[in-house]
Amino acid sequence: MDDVDTTETRQECTPMTYDGYLKVNQLLDCQSLVSTKNGKTEHDEHLFIIVHQAFELWFKQILCELVSVCELFQSLVLDDSKAFIIRIRMQRINLILKLVLEHFTIMETMTPMDFLEFRGYLSPASGFQSLQFRLIENKLGLQGKDRVPYCQQNYTVAFNDQSKQLLHKSCSEPNLLRVVENWLENIPGLEEDEFNFPAKYAEAIKRYLNDAYLIPCEKETDETKKAAIMAGYQTAKDNFDSILDPEKHDDLVKAGHRRLSHRALQGMLMISLYRNEPRFNQPYQLLTLLMDMDSLVGKWRYHHLQMVQRMIGSKVGTGGSSGYHYLKSTVIDRYKVFVDLLNLSTFLIEQKYVPPLTPSMKELLSVFSKQHISEE
Numbered sequence: 424m425d426d427v428d429t430t431e432t433r434q435e436c437t438p439m440t441y442d443g444y445l446k447v448n449q450l451l452d453c454q455s456l457v458s459t460k461n462g463k464t465e466h467d468e469h470l471f472i473i474v475h476q477a478f479e480l481w482f483k484q485i486l487c488e489l490v491s492v493c494e495l496f497q498s499l500v501l502d503d504s505k506a507f508i509i510r511i512r513m514q515r516i517n518l519i520l521k522l523v524l525e526h527f528t529i530m531e532t533m534t535p536m537d538f539l540e541f542r543g544y545l546s547p548a549s550g551f552q553s554l555q556f557r558l559i560e561n562k563l564g565l566q567g568k569d570r571v572p573y574c575q576q577n578y579t580v581a582f583n584d585q586s587k588q589l590l591h592k593s594c595s596e597p598n599l600l601r602v603v604e605n606w607l608e609n610i611p612g613l614e615e616d617e618f619n620f621p622a623k624y625a626e627a628i629k630r631y632l633n634d635a636y637l638i639p640c641e642k643e644t645d646e647t648k649k650a651a652i653m654a655g656y657q658t659a660k661d662n663f664d665s666i667l668d669p670e671k672h673d674d675l676v677k678a679g680h681r682r683l684s685h686r687a688l689q690g691m692l693m694i695s696l697y698r699n700e701p702r703f704n705q706p707y708q709l710l711t712l713l714m715d716m717d718s719l720v721g722k723w724r725y726h727h728l729q730m731v732q733r734m735i736g737s738k739v740g741t742g743g744s745s746g747y748h749y750l751k752s753t754v755i756d757r758y759k760v761f762v763d764l765l766n767l768s769t770f771l772i773e774q775k776y777v778p779p780l781t782p783s784m785k786e787l788l789s790v791f792s793k794q795h796i797s798e799e
């Protein structure tokens with residue numbers, strides 16, 4: 424009897440069914456309307472619940488993908504086949520985020536007057552208490568200090584002790600921002616005794632600033648135009664200095680304007696400038712997907728905000744915040760986890776200024792490099 428294959432035995436007794444596998448009955452039993460008045464319920468409350476539940480299911484899938492992407496990034500070495508899996512999963516997250524934006528449009532088929540008929544029953548419940556939404560934010564790498572206070576308090580006040588513990592734990596675990604940072608810091612070509620990209624890039628910037636500002640300024644005879652060129656030069660130079668000088672960069676991190684380490688920023692820049700090299704194709708695509716992800720979360724906030732304004736105007740939220748005004752204050756750069764990636768274009772230069780790769784670096788970044796072959 425000990426050797427009996429239990430899976431087979433179970434299949435013989437009760438064959439798998441659609442409902443049994445997907446627990447459809449349980450799922451469809453989760454819509455408990457609270458708007459019962461004289462034995463009648465408000466028609467649109469059903470939609471209100473379904474839309475929220477659909478969001479929560481998709482949040483669950485996003486979290487599942489995010490956890491796996493973080494794990495994969497932690498073990499990532501350049502050209503690892505894991506980069507391909509990361510790409511597929513990040514594409515999936517982004518598609519889900521795009522899809523759920525449409526859920527807001529469905530919610531908007533409910534008129535504000537119909538919403539009013541049952542809104543009073545909901546208080547003090549609020550989307551603010553969505554644990555999964557907070558876990559997603561934390562897993563992406565949103566920092567507590569970057570959050571807008573909610574009714575002058577920390578966002579965790581909305582949660583019970585068990586949820587608070589989960590939130591606390593999620594802050595102590597590796598998040599996407601930090602694992603990406605670590606990956607970028609290890610991009611080949613940054614080392615001083617090798618390609619030394621930072622030094623070569625600094626030289627390239629000097630040439631660029633000279634051609635773009637200093638030479639035209641020398642040739643210009645009109646004093647007003649000269650001054651305008653020099654003002655442009657100073658702004659550009661200050662911008663470039665902020666990535667060339669680690670101390671200036673660290674000051675920006677301290678002030679909350681940047682998130683990634685100086686070395687990671689250099690790695691990101693290197694991937695972008697040499698994106699056409701075969702072994703940087705995939706890393707470049709990962710960077711693009713991270714930017715898309717951040718933008719889509721921002722779009723989520725914006726679409727939610729628009730819908731809230733349409734539904735309740737400036738009324739206070741059922742969760743007790745100022746409603747529209749509170750939500751509006753979250754649609755800002757502080758909530759962009761990968762803000763450094765979004766700002767990267769500030770530091771891009773025309774191809775003619777990009778430092779040429781040395782033969783060994785070219786080989787390292789090619790698919791058929793000696794190193795690659797020996798690794799095989």
Ligand code: HEM
Binds near residue numbers: 475744745
């Ligand atoms: C008629 C529809 C909706 C209205 C009027 C509404 C209103 C609000 C308001 C006023 C807040 C601020 C907190 C408060 O004081 O309550 C809020 C927060 C929130 N809502 Fe909604 N909401 C709606 C639909 C949704 C849906 C479908 C979701 C999807 C899960 C959602 C998720 C959230 C989340 C995650 C927050 C916290 C946002 C943050 O703090 O950054 N809401 N909502």
